[in-house]
Amino acid sequence: MIRSYILIAVLIILADSNPVQVASKDWYKNSLVYQIYPRSFKDSNGDGIGDLNGITKNLVHVAEIGADVVWISTIFSSPQKDFGYDISNFTNINEEYGTLEDFNKLIEKARFLGIKVILDFVPNHSSDQHKWFNQSIHRIKPYDEYYIWRDAKYDEHQNRLPPNNWLSNFGGSAWQWNDIRKQYYLHQFAAGQPDLNYRNDELQEEMKNVLVFWMDRGVEGFRIDAINHMYEDDQFRDEPLSNIPGVPSDDYDFLNHIYTKNLPETYKVLESWRKLMDDQSPGNTKMILTEAYADFDLIIKYYLSGSTVPFNFMFISDLNNKSTAVDFKRSIDRWMNNVPNGTEYVANWVLGNHDNHRVASRFGEKRVDQLFMLVTILPGVSVIYNGDEIGMVDREFTYEETKDPAGCNAGPERYWLKSRDPERTPFQWNDGPNAGFSTSSSTWLPVNENYIHLNVEAQKYKAYSHYNILTRLIELKKKSVIEYGTLETALYCSKCSVTENVLGVVRRHRSYIVVLIVNFSDTEMIVVDIGMWLNISEPLRVYTSSKGSNLSPRQIVELRSFSLSASVSAVLTTPNLLN
Structure with a gap:
């Protein structure tokens, strides 16, 4: 019994002295x-x-x-x-x-x-100094297929050429010849970063083991680097020209990357990683942040494949x-x-x-x-x-x-x-x-x-x-009005003419209101009727404002004629939010 009391007392002390990380989805x-x-x-x-x-x-x-x-x-x-x-x-x-x-x-x-x-x-590639790559060079199984290897092409003079026209993000061909294996390997980034082969099941298991290794050490999630480069066209077709004016022929932007980015198989692998993380930590979401510079619709699809934060x-x-x-x-x-x-x-x-x-x-x-x-x-x-x-x-x-x-x-x-x-x-x-x-x-x-x-x-x-x-x-972000509140974005309308210069963002939750007003003009002070524009009748105080606003924290603002200097923004709140 005494030991139980001591244990309870220690837990209370720890709870009072340290921030608590609560397991939660x-x-x-x-x-x-x-x-x-x-x-x-x-x-x-x-x-x-x-x-x-x-x-x-x-x-x-x-x-x-x-x-x-x-x-x-x-x-x-x-x-x-x-x-x-x-x-x-x-x-x-x-x-x-x-x-x-x-x-x-x-x-x-x-x-x-x-x-x-x-x-x-970083799932797309390893270093060329990774032990897997050295074993792949020497065709040691199962590592022989851990990377993307292709035979050379030859012109009419028997000059060796890369397998296709793919380009590296860092410039030049995305293919590097290896004199031991007598094949080219793919590198979408530096030559020292050979691309991994996600069409190989053993490689996929290796990368899952990496995730588990770090989760076992207390990591709460991962930011997945260059995720949309993980798969390439299995027919290795040449990519079309981008036709962007002034781009050199060895520059990455010279091509339209329809065969080396954003392939649908990528989403399936992400789903398997999401399941792995959920199984590893039931009831406590492991965060996945995905980096993909891609078309809007393709980024949004990462939500449905398991990304917590598709950047x-x-x-x-x-x-x-x-x-x-x-x-x-x-x-x-x-x-x-x-x-x-x-x-x-x-x-x-x-x-x-x-x-x-x-x-x-x-x-x-x-x-x-x-x-x-x-x-x-x-x-x-x-x-x-x-x-x-x-x-x-x-x-x-x-x-x-x-x-x-x-x-x-x-x-x-x-x-x-x-x-x-x-x-x-x-x-x-x-x-x-x-x-x-x-x-x-x-x-x-x-x-x-x-x-x-x-x-x-x-x-x-x-x-x-x-x-x-x-x-x-x-501090304000931690308030319930930001966490749970509704969102409204509004352009200011002066005499029924929408201005390009003024944006309003309104968050509402129960009796709380937060208003952000941004003056995008670099030269003109703006005067707005907040009450009419944003349908607000409660008094508002200044929470914070950018430099040059001439607004003081906690200052009550005039709803009907609120003024904001050029290039200035301000956050206003109902008084019940102020400490």
Whole structure:
């Protein structure tokens, strides 16, 4: 009996002292996912490269923002030809980043802070240094069919040619000759990243074992990299020309990729992974985030195959700093209207990632808070990339400085169109050496010179900052009105004429109302009648607003003549939501 009382007392103490991660099938539905690019987040050992211990020691930063999930980009054993996306061992940690024991400590710290960890899963290819590939080269069964091998073609002069015209994402032919096996292998990315063969049942089982390995170590889900590249046409037909003007013949965009992307078999494999994860953890949904730059209808299909978050890239691919309120409303409504029926399906909004220019560079520094407001006020899952919370911007690189293989392969004339280095520079923690990222004399990529004034430490203690606005918004995201409320998007109508410049987003739940108003004009102040426009009669107070609004937090606004300066956005709420 005494032992029982002691056990109960310990459990009560633990429950009071730590955030609790409750097993639930619905936990993800209103979550904020924070992506960490580990090579650039925090260096703990002074070698100029970020690592697992650096992440573990700074998970408090992620918790303070209010994130529910941390998505860690690839950390597995790799020769780093594509900085980790060329994996030589799917079940071990790259030595630059640490060890499995370091990973266990990261999981433990995340649990303590109430943060769920998801990892990159890179199913399309391995490294050419993976043991499977070496055995496949030598035709050792069953590995002989783990990769895509094809015989050469020959022209009339008996010159050896690739099997077809397929091109690599990184430029040039997607086929590489191997002199031992005397065949070409397919690589849709770098030559050091041979494509895996999902028409082989043994390979599929190997990849399922990888998922189980990491789930057994406490991983709560996976972001599946380049999922729509997994299957290729089994007849290996030439792809048609894209006819895009000005694209060189060795550039990936020269072809229309109807035989190497978005094949229907991909969805069947995803279904098998969903079932595996559900069986592994009944009653507690494992999160699946799928990356596919594809047509809208093809992305939506991933919902029905088991993806929790088929990445919605509208803020990256469809909208920019020239987009109007009409453009934003059309994109938001299109996504919301096409999320499948069913309680398990929710929308998602991806603000940025390690493969695309930073949000502050795409939209401009004045628009950063506007995007924060949209991705947190809209219903569903929000995804942000480390550094965007403080408005980090791209750093310009010369060709000589460029390390990304996509940029290097494009050559000195076009590298800037392809390189992903600008958005991958080290995280800016403070105004100390290397922005507090590393004590090394040099870092793997240079730190952006603007770190002196643009860093986390500086923004935490400013009355206005991107960091403080985002953390405030995430507090609001946790409220029931955002989690369960209805959604309305509206363009402002002045004297029955719809303006391109003003967008309203309204969330309602019980007696609570949240209103987001965005002025897309770069030059004109707008004055709107919120009451008539959005059918609101309750008093509204300012919850937060972007820089230059001249609005004070908690200020009561005039519904009939609410004014908003150029390029400014504001979130208003009913007073019962304010702390």
